[in-house]
Amino acid sequence: MLKFTAEHEWLKIDGDVATVGITTHAAEQLGDLVFVELPEVGSTHSKGGDAATVESVKAASDVYCPLDGEIVEVNQAIVDDPSLVNSDPQGAGWFFKLKLNNKADAEALLDEAAYKELVG
Amino acid sequence: MDVVSDLKRTPLHDLNVSLGARMVPFAGYEMPVQFPAGVLKEHLHTRAAAGLFDVSHMGQVIVRARSGDNADAARALESLVPVDVVGLGEGRQRYALFTAGDGGILDDLMIANRGDHFFVVVNAACKDADFAHLEKHIGDSCELTMLTDRALIALQGPRAETVLAELWADIAGMRFMDVRACDLHDADCIVTRSGYTGEDGFEISIPADRAERVCRHLLDHPDVMPIGLGARDSLRLEAGLCLYGNDIDTTTTPVEAALEWAMQKVRRTGGDRAGGFPGAETILAQLTSGAARRRVGLKVEGKAPVRPPAKLYADAEGKTEVGHVTSGGFGPSIEAPIAMGYVPVALAAPGTPLFAEVRGKYLPVTVAALPFVANSFKR
Incomplete structure (x- = not known):
């Protein structure tokens, strides 16, 4: 199941674990990333809380946690090479895997059609 | 509007x-x-x-x-x-x-x-x-x-x-x-x-x-x-x-x-x-x-950009604030984060270790001579 947030994150949900990243639209808006900071594995986050930070040449931006849950894995590859987020934001440029406190919460997120309408 | x-x-x-x-x-x-x-x-x-x-x-x-x-x-x-x-x-x-x-x-x-x-x-x-x-x-x-x-x-x-x-x-x-x-x-x-x-x-x-x-x-x-x-x-x-x-x-x-x-x-x-x-x-x-303070260049250790108005400290625990960053970001030609800021003259010599506060962490930075990239003016 693929879901989106209005804050430009995508979630690929498999069982009770969501793989989370930023959308192609967000990556284009941010421009070339030069730094990514990811959360600690084992840390717990609430929906809407800061989970990661991305920085372009010009500015820093927060990546929010899309749902309540615990970080079970992070993608070290984007820390080593932040340009991966620009080249493949919805694939190899994923950020972290989140074990959802309540997977039913995901139902309320946007589907792909609704997200596409949002970003025009 | x-x-x-x-x-x-x-x-x-x-x-x-x-x-x-x-x-x-x-x-x-x-x-x-x-x-x-x-x-x-x-x-x-x-x-x-x-x-x-x-x-x-x-x-x-x-x-x-x-x-x-x-x-x-x-x-x-x-x-x-x-x-x-x-x-x-x-x-x-x-x-x-x-x-x-x-x-x-x-x-x-x-x-x-x-x-x-x-x-x-x-x-x-x-x-x-x-x-x-x-x-x-x-x-x-x-x-x-x-x-x-x-x-x-x-x-x-x-x-x-x-x-x-x-x-x-x-x-x-x-x-x-x-x-x-x-x-x-x-x-x-x-x-x-x-x-x-x-x-x-x-x-x-x-x-x-x-x-x-x-x-x-x-x-x-x-x-x-x-x-x-x-x-x-x-x-x-x-x-x-x-x-x-x-x-x-x-x-x-x-x-x-x-x-x-x-x-x-x-x-x-x-x-x-x-x-x-x-x-x-x-x-x-x-x-x-x-003057009591001076604008200096700052080379940032690690990859996290240090942006204004990040505070600068003499110690890694954030106890002694000594100045702040006025410009900062990623330097594409030197492939590293760089910044400029004001510090007391006693801490303005190139090589002086300082710490910049970024999202609650104290990142090591070093006072560096300016410019970061040599100019190529046709004098």
């Missing part, structure tokens, strides 16, 4: 939009922050070939002595800047600072001697205040004209000379900080060999109605790429150049800002025309005895 409609547009607005620029509000103007290539590629292209910048938002002012004697205009300007203007030869340009009575900086600017007048370029955000300042203090002796019908572009980078020479053969005769009148495709231009990137290059004032045509000719050259304000900022940061409003403002003096090089001996204590500018008492005393 449509905020965008309140913003002014430069004569190159349509060209910028047609090139795919992302436009943002800056100093009351709609300006291109980046083009489709993106900040990183634009920055590297400028260092490798040539970048074209629209800087038409900046203020262009003509200062002409009412007496008809340009030396009177030079003396009038010297009453507002701690800089040798009287000794600035015809056809030459120099960096200057408008100082305040307490020694703070009202703006930084370029002053060019055009023979029968001075051509002055000031920052966009300050231009109205600067013009009022000029009117108030030297309006009696000088006729002041803000050129609102001209664009200003910069062509910067190692290929800038070759590219511009295809439009104007005489360009090779110019050296760093020369100013000349020239005719580019029937456009009556003022060219200076200067810029804000640390690279060799030119700034060109063009009549507004000819600006797009001249730019299209330049952009036709395979070495030239349009560059936005994003890369302009990362280029000037690597070059160790101050951004007014960040690194210098009314709360910083020229000595604190490490701009002693801009104040020639003739205006300093013991010089033939010592003092006689606003804030002279404070600034001359600091030139002799030093």
Whole structure:
């Protein structure tokens, strides 16, 4: 199941674990990333809380946690090479895997059609 | 309310939009922050070939002595800047600072001697205040004209000379900080060999109605790429150049800002025309005895950019705050984060270890000599 947030994150949900990243639209808006900071594995986050930070040449931006849950894995590859987020934001440029406190919460997120309408 | 409609547009607005620029509000103007290539590629292209910048938002002012004697205009300007203007030869340009009575900086600017007048370029955000300042203090002796019908572009980078020479053969005769009148495709231009990137290059004032045509000719050259304000900022940061409003403002003096090089001996204590500018008492005393704090370069260990107004500490626990960052980001040419900030002089020596607070962490930084990237001016 693929879901989106209005804050430009995508979630690929498999069982009770969501793989989370930023959308192609967000990556284009941010421009070339030069730094990514990811959360600690084992840390717990609430929906809407800061989970990661991305920085372009010009500015820093927060990546929010899309749902309540615990970080079970992070993608070290984007820390080593932040340009991966620009080249493949919805694939190899994923950020972290989140074990959802309540997977039913995901139902309320946007589907792909609704997200596409949002970003025009 | 449509905020965008309140913003002014430069004569190159349509060209910028047609090139795919992302436009943002800056100093009351709609300006291109980046083009489709993106900040990183634009920055590297400028260092490798040539970048074209629209800087038409900046203020262009003509200062002409009412007496008809340009030396009177030079003396009038010297009453507002701690800089040798009287000794600035015809056809030459120099960096200057408008100082305040307490020694703070009202703006930084370029002053060019055009023979029968001075051509002055000031920052966009300050231009109205600067013009009022000029009117108030030297309006009696000088006729002041803000050129609102001209664009200003910069062509910067190692290929800038070759590219511009295809439009104007005489360009090779110019050296760093020369100013000349020239005719580019029937456009009556003022060219200076200067810029804000640390690279060799030119700034060109063009009549507004000819600006797009001249730019299209330049952009036709395979070495030239349009560059936005994003890369302009990362280029000037690597070059160790101050951004007014960040690194210098009314709360910083020229000595604190490490701009002693801009104040020639003739205006300093013991010089033939010592003092006689606003804030002279404070600034001359600091030139002799030093200031308590100083602008320095900062190399950041690790990969996280350190941005203003990050606080600087002497220790890794954040106990002793010693200053703050005024500019900072990622330096694409040195492939590392860099910053500038103010620290006490005792901590201003290159190599001094400090710590910058970023998102609650204290990241190690080291005071570094400026510029970060060696300049390549054709002196």
